[in-house]
Amino acid sequence: MILESKNDRIFKAFTVAIILIITAACLFPFLYIVSVSFSGKNPVMRGEVFLWPVGWDFSAYRTVFNNQSLMLSMRFTILLTIVHTLICVIMTVMCAYPLSKPDLKFKAPILLLILFTMYFSGGMIPNYLNIKQLGLIDTFWVLILPGCLSTYNMILMKSFFQAMPREMEESAFVDGANDAVVLIKIILPLSKAMLATIALFYAVGRWNGFMDALLYINDGDMFTIQLRLRMIIQASQVSTLIEDIPEVKNDVIAETIKAACLVFSMIPIMIVYPWLQKYFVKGVMIGSVKG
């Protein structure tokens, strides 16, 4: 073992310091809004809250949980995310599996048709008019169908299938199995980790996405959590949010309620974050190896 030189130790201390500063900067905004959401209105107004709640107060959360439209959006978005993810994963497998076959006839023109859409799209207005023409505006399906297959995820899945050893499926074919049986009985059980990765990609995309809801949804019953949140943040006064419970109107200021809404809508992501991190990192690595 060679002893570390003085220069090495200085360098190491320097890198650790920079990393600690960056890590803290990533974490502080989260700690801050959590602290604000649990603080009393006066300490927040006076700017006394830093990284720990001052004057503990849960009324902001009472407001959030009593707000019908926010709870409705939450339930709606959870349902939406589950349905969307299921459909997306099925579509992705159905598209990626045939295209992973090296000897598929007409593979090149089909792939060209698909890849072209990655680099050229009609743009916002032709897409909007198309959705309108299809009669999808203000329907549940407009938040599912237009994004039910991502080319990027499909390519990931396809390269995963391609990297699988072909001997197993070949012996199954000899035994008289068809493509569907091979896919369901042999390929998919071996692809669980990859399927989980893709499912999480879709689920997070759906949970966090709000542009489609902004463009295509006007009906308040179908506001996703992100769209609802956007409106709450934008509203200069919080009165629209707390009109159901007038008695708290004078007690809670907008900042603590906004913070509580933000924290509330982050809960589902935080719950799945350990899995997210693990599988997403894998997915990005596969994508980069492929690229």
Place this chain on the structure above:
Amino acid sequence: MKFNAPMKKRSGSLAVTAAYFRNHWILYGMLVLPIVYYILFHYKPLPGLTIAFKDYNMFLGLGGSPWVGLKYFRQVIHFETFWISVKNMLVLNVLSLALGFPAPIILALFLNELQSKHFKKTVQTIIYLPHFISWVIVGGMMYQVFSTSGLINSTLGRLGIRTVAFLSTGSWWVFTYFIVGIWKNLGWNTIIYLSAMTGIDQEIYEAARVDGCSRFRMMRSITVPCIMDTVVIMLILAIGGIASIGFEQPYVMQNSVVMDVADVVSTYVYRVGLEQANFSIGTAVGFAQSVINFSLVISANFISKRVSGKGIW
């Protein structure tokens, strides 16, 4: 894995093809829904691009609306607000590239120096977190942190420093835009470089250590050259994306006071095209941007292939 593929049968005969379809019709059956999806949601809107060359009338429909040639393109190049949105997009993209591109490389180099696996893992868990938070939430958090009564200003106030209007002065808004963008993506963007670094042969480091190389020297002379390929590809791709900008970050961050620095092409198309229902103008701008962007991405890929032998396809 192309090399696993069996030799292409040079049959070409109809009977062989027919036999293939008979044996593998299920594969084509699976492709039906995906192809319908691509046609319905990616190709069917394309004829709508002709709206850019027409006086679009909702009641006459796409086919019935009269052709007007380049009328709307000519109109839009006289709109000052349009050029402002182009300029803002380029400014934000160029500055984001200049600041946001090297930052994750440097952070990845530093992370690579960490010897404690546990510490590294914890740091990664924290710095990846902002990537999973939606832009709407990030926008909301930004107001809490940067507004005149927010975290930063109240801290400045406590220290006796004058407060800064981060969100309502143009130049400070641009600054906030970068900080927020970097905050959200810095950690996540290190992954690709970290994965490039795991591919470096450890024996090179051993040899350097025996020769008495300092850690900084190893980073500079071993790690950096070894990830250069990845850096070049990422840079070329980033430059290829310079004429396009996401919608969500500028949209959630902008406010009416700073529109002259915050309005970008994507939000311009939304506001003028959809909100004000100028479909033809919105489509014209979107179309021009699509064409420019498409050619930039294609050229970037071409250059990437020439430089490093690797492209995105």
